[in-house]
Amino acid sequence: MLTLQRVSVGYGDAPAVLRDVSVTVRPGRVLALTGSSGAGKTTLLHAMAGLLRPRDGAVTVDGQALRDRDHAVEHRIVLVPQDNGLAPILTATENLQVALVAGGVAAAKARQQTAAMLDRLGLSGQADQLVEELSGGQQQRTAIARGLALRGGVLLADEVTSELDAGNRQRVLDLLHDEALRGVAVVFATHDPEVAAACEAELHLVEGRAEIVRD
Template sequence: MRTLTVDGADLAWDDNRPVLTGVTVTARPGEVLAVTGTSGAGKSTLLSAMAGLLRPAGGKVLVDDEPLTDRDHAVSLGVVLIPQDNGLAAILTAAENISVAVIATGGTPAEARRRTAEALDPLGLSGQANQLIEELSGGQQQRTAIARGLALRGDVLLADEITSELDAANRQRVMELLRAEAARGAAVVFATHDPEAAAACDRELHLADGEAIWARP
């Protein structure tokens, strides 16, 4: 399993003023790291940098000791991102969205079918497997995106506000699944504004005023 490190990173979109400056944090195998902060504090920005979607203006992002160059590089190193906007293809079914992703990352069709079923079931979506994404509720779409991320079985799992549309029971179930990913050996980073969810994580990095401060190191 891999370790992801952000080392003294300044993060900005285009040539704008940095959203975050001097961020240093390590996501370690076997633990769940919470990234907290108010809306606009930079949680999605930090996860974008960790996922290879945003190149730091200063500092660097490393997977083990290898500098991350872009999203394709991150995928090749086993960095999985579950984005806040779910990123699902509306014209595909829930199962197809997951299977396509598994195959794209090297899984066989048989593995894709098995992993898809295994990912949908604990999220209560087995009955919606063959429904188009556009036919699902917002909460069901969010759970499908979570299932897709879990099916990829990454070494690093980045989850961006993935419980925002879920009820209490499903939020609890998702936290249990993230914990299971950490138990498998993955490094899990969970961006959330939910204090209860953050408290259930091993460590907490709080973002405020452009800086990253350890709430629980």
């Protein structure tokens, strides 16, 4: 279980972006992280992912203080970043397979899981295309496919439906809820109120503070 207790986060010597944030990311639920542009959604996800150390308060995973990104990976915290984080000179298939093999999945199984996940995201036809040749929406879906294929215990997704049409947006939401059904704790940052309404819980960020809208 991932828990933030009175966490304050910022960059360098600048004032804190977020102050006194407390939330528990619960297995089996999808938590929408909402707020205007610049409200701190990405900052909070980075703290949850071990990329930012809090100035105050504590981020704990399974009762242990989260040390850094490597520690988060050890605890199966998967981050799908807003900029997709894909290698542009690799194909969609290669991006997934490299991540899976690096995570200890055998090559044959990685190929099987990659094909299945790309198919679930409607990307079978783009499997062998370089990422740099894909549209923005196709790149988003490839990043989501990679994140889902890693089968983490906590899945953090940052604005991953912003470039998707209505059909693919719903496809992604369905997949995130499927992850929750298998016991994954999902945190989904979004500026889309309709997407947020489809999640079980909502944490809204405003002026550096966090407010539970639905729990």
